[in-house]
Amino acid sequence: MCWPRSADEVAAAVRIARRHGRPFVARGSGTGLAGGATPLEDALVIVTTRMNRLLGVDPHARVAWVEPGLLNLDLSRAVSHLGLHYAPDPSSQQACTIGGNVATNAGGPHCLASGVTSAHVLALDVVLADGETARLGGLAPDSPGYDLRGCFVGSEGTMGIATRVAVRLMPDPPAVATMLCAFDSIDAAAATVTGTIAGGVLPAALEMMDARITAAVEDFVGAGYPRDAQAVLLVEVDGLDGGVAAQVDAVREIAKGHGASSVRIAADDAERALLWKGRKSAFGAIARIAPDYYLHDAVVPRTRLVEVLRRVYEIADAHELITMNVFHAGDGNLHPLIVFDRRDPGVWERVYDAGTEILTTCIAAGGVLTGEHGVGVEKRDLMPLQFSADDLDAQARLRDAFDPDGAANPLKVLPRGSRCGELQRVPEGAWI
Amino acid sequence: MDLTAGHVETLADTVARAGAVVAAGGRTQWEVGNPPHEAIEVHAPVGVVSYEPDDLTITVGAGTSFAELDSILAEHGQECALHPRDPAATVGGIVSCGLSGIRRLRHGPVRDHVLEVRFVTADGRTVKGGGPTVKNVTGYDIPRLFVGSFGTLGVLVQLTLRCRPRAACSQWFEADQPPDLFRAAAMLWDGRRVQILLEGNDADVNVQSAGLRACEPPRLPDGEHRGRISVPPGELAALAPALDALPGARWCAELGVGTVHVAADDAAVLVGARRAAHEHDGWLLREHGGDGIDGFGRPLPNAELMRRVKDAFDPTGKLAPGRLPL
Numbered sequence: 001m002c003w004p005r006s007a008d009e010v011a012a013a014v015r016i017a018r019r020h021g022r023p024f025v026a027r028g029s030g031t032g033l034a035g036g037a038t039p040l041e042d043a044l045v046i047v048t049t050r051m052n053r054l055l056g057v058d059p060h061a062r063v064a065w066v067e068p069g070l071l072n073l074d075l076s077r078a079v080s081h082l083g084l085h086y087a088p089d090p091s092s093q094q095a096c097t098i099g100g101n102v103a104t105n106a107g108g109p110h111c112l113a114s115g116v117t118s119a120h121v122l123a124l125d126v127v128l129a130d131g132e133t134a135r136l137g138g139l140a141p142d143s144p145g146y147d148l149r150g151c152f153v154g155s156e157g158t159m160g161i162a163t164r165v166a167v168r169l170m171p172d173p174p175a176v177a178t179m180l181c182a183f184d185s186i187d188a189a190a191a192t193v194t195g196t197i198a199g200g201v202l203p204a205a206l207e208m209m210d211a212r213i214t215a216a217v218e219d220f221v222g223a224g225y226p227r228d229a230q231a232v233l234l235v236e237v238d239g240l241d242g243g244v245a246a247q248v249d250a251v252r253e254i255a256k257g258h259g260a261s262s263v264r265i266a267a268d269d270a271e272r273a274l275l276w277k278g279r280k281s282a283f284g285a286i287a288r289i290a291p292d293y294y295l296h297d298a299v300v301p302r303t304r305l306v307e308v309l310r311r312v313y314e315i316a317d318a319h320e321l322i323t324m325n326v327f328h329a330g331d332g333n334l335h336p337l338i339v340f341d342r343r344d345p346g347v348w349e350r351v352y353d354a355g356t357e358i359l360t361t362c363i364a365a366g367g368v369l370t371g372e373h374g375v376g377v378e379k380r381d382l383m384p385l386q387f388s389a390d391d392l393d394a395q396a397r398l399r400d401a402f403d404p405d406g407a408a409n410p411l412k413v414l415p416r417g418s419r420c421g422e423l424q425r426v427p428e429g430a431w432i
Numbered sequence: 433m434d435l436t437a438g439h440v441e442t443l444a445d446t447v448a449r450a451g452a453v454v455a456a457g458g459r460t461q462w463e464v465g466n467p468p469h470e471a472i473e474v475h476a477p478v479g480v481v482s483y484e485p486d487d488l489t490i491t492v493g494a495g496t497s498f499a500e501l502d503s504i505l506a507e508h509g510q511e512c513a514l515h516p517r518d519p520a521a522t523v524g525g526i527v528s529c530g531l532s533g534i535r536r537l538r539h540g541p542v543r544d545h546v547l548e549v550r551f552v553t554a555d556g557r558t559v560k561g562g563g564p565t566v567k568n569v570t571g572y573d574i575p576r577l578f579v580g581s582f583g584t585l586g587v588l589v590q591l592t593l594r595c596r597p598r599a600a601c602s603q604w605f606e607a608d609q610p611p612d613l614f615r616a617a618a619m620l621w622d623g624r625r626v627q628i629l630l631e632g633n634d635a636d637v638n639v640q641s642a643g644l645r646a647c648e649p650p651r652l653p654d655g656e657h658r659g660r661i662s663v664p665p666g667e668l669a670a671l672a673p674a675l676d677a678l679p680g681a682r683w684c685a686e687l688g689v690g691t692v693h694v695a696a697d698d699a700a701v702l703v704g705a706r707r708a709a710h711e712h713d714g715w716l717l718r719e720h721g722g723d724g725i726d727g728f729g730r731p732l733p734n735a736e737l738m739r740r741v742k743d744a745f746d747p748t749g750k751l752a753p754g755r756l757p758l
């Protein structure tokens with residue numbers, strides 16, 4: 001492992017690794033959930049956490065240059081006095097790095113209206129797999145030729161290491177309203193989500209939590225979530241006063257139309273912050289239920305939420321497992337959690353089987369394998385569920401163009417056999 | 433429309449056999465960049481494959497015109513914020529050229545609207561990249577790779593796009609100085625006045641337009657010779673005098689974005705505008721006319737890496753040969 005402090009040191013580390021025939025893998029805070037930063041093939045681990053400076057902010061152009069090890073929340077904190085923020089806000093934003101966000105093309109609740117990381121990265125200085133440096137993208141709106149910046153973001157460290165990132169900052173909205181809607185059934189909450197999007201309302205964030213997770217969060221942080229609801233929706237709308245008021249009315253009406261038992265609007269910033277604290281503490285709160293959990297990440301069309309969620313609970317029941325759901329409902333991004341105790345004999349197999357069944361259900365409903373966590377090693381061998389051999393071949397060609405020797409984060413994202421003509425092998429089990 | 437039917441198969445067969453092949457759409461952007469060398473022309477399917485208004489996504493044949501797309505979406509009070517200069521442009525052409533419309537300030541570039549692409553490879557296979565959902569990070573971002581690739585990596589046949597609800601109110605205003613407005617949809621500046629597009633709730637547009645004068649929708653500068661400058665938005669103020677110094681140059685800048693539309697009756701203006709763009713950390717893409725002027729004006733950055741990408745997708749260089757200076 002090494003902890004470079006500069007782009008030059010990253011390039012040197014890559015060249016040294018290559019000279020010794022070793023691959024390399026970049027690592028930020030290690031909060032990734034798909035095993036993207038797990039070193040395979042004796043890879044040199046290049047940790048970027050010491051490159052954590054905010055290099056410069058241009059408040060007029062709303063651009064910040066940052067080093068990859070800067071924490072996501074530290075960036076927003078550093079520019080908040082300018083009335084600006086960095087929009088992608090993963091639940092791990094207190095701990096995760098911008099470099100890791102770039103690698104996974106990270107999302108977060110507020111990506112519903114603002115888009116995920118790729119929509120917020122303007123330019124990248126990178127060290128490529130051969131140790132050479134390049135600037136991808138730029139501060140001009142368009143760059144001539146192929147969008148290499150767009151290819152690099154979300155490539156999970158398989159195209160090189162970002163050493164400087166230019167991110168777009170967003171102006172803070174003048175008006176924000178945060179609502180908590182409670183429902184007597186999961187179906188009603190899910191139908192409200194579908195109805196909201198279909199009704200032409202595009203909230204800044206639209207999150208759903210089921211009864212089990214709501215209770216766990218309530219015990220943990222006391223955010224004032226209703227304990228008697230089967231599901232709650234956390235809805236945030238922002239913008240100008242008129243639009244916010246209209247959207248609050250629309251959401252309230254849609255929720256009531258689907259039988260919401262209560263609709264509460266945060267009275268002030270403190271109450272807003274508390275409601276969000278509950279949402280963002282959800283994963284920590286699970287420790288109160290069971291010692292282990294497996295967090296999934298898949299996306300389905302918003303029109304299919306009701307039926308897919310039903311299936312998720314049925315699948316867990318069939319495997320005698322408990323699932324809890326807290327997720328970015330507004331963009332159809334499910335996060336079924338399976339909670340368990342690893343000391344139970346045979347439980348791992350049931351957890352894996354249920355997970356694979358859930359993902360297969362999501363794909364069958366017109367969904368995708370991952371909405372924001374990435375493929376990493378976790379879903380690598382499930383890629384054929386979503387992509388044909390020819391689709392994977394195209395992706396492998398792109399990856400190989402950046403890194404012909406496969407030295408950057410080897411054995412991630414693409415399953416063996418992705419390249420046409422490559423020896424097809426049966427993967428060793430669906431989950432690594 | 434069923435894309436598994438004959439059209440795509442025939443197209444794929446043509447591409448596989450051709451020595452050189454180029455996809456033609458509405459021909460509204462044919463001269464953008466470098467026109468292709470002589471090649472067999474293919475045409476992508478036209479029409480809606482599927483439309484999920486309640487999910488805000490639509491899948492269309494790449495040969496579908498923006499005008500048709502827009503009218504279909506309008507029936508459901510929705511839109512896809514691509515807005516090409518000429519609505520006869522096809523969706524495939526808009527994505528291939530990667531030229532964003534003037535509402536980019538609010539709605540983002542073309543690349544943020546494309547969820548899934550299906551294309552025919554140089555050797556005649558049909559491949560998809562991305563996914564149909566509004567959020568997706570599964571695998572490499574093939575859709576973004578194809579935006580602005582000028583048809584040099586594959587022949588686009590189908591695209592899934594992100595839609596949005598049409599704003600209740602949408603109105604143009606003008607002012608002498610750029611006002612500080614939250615989420616204006618567009619702010620165009622020609623050196624004399626600023627034209628502002630406000631979108632949203634009626635009450636909000638009323639409040640925001642206080643002190644502004646209502647005006648007609650703007651017309652981008654036109655002429656026999658046209659180009660598009662891309663500079664960091666902070667450079668626009670410094671670039672403007674350089675453009676004004678070119679006799680006969682007509683220009684209009686997208687404030688906050690950094691795109692400048694330039695037109696003239698004399699090709700020499702494009703050459704001068706390109707020089708000015710280079711001096712301000714930018715470049716000029718030739719869009720129309722300017723015979724004999726290179727489309728891009730300088731070697732592409734990271735050309736070696738781009739060549740490797742090109743070779744990976746099109747080893748014999750048959751797709752839109754000459755389009756990109758690689």
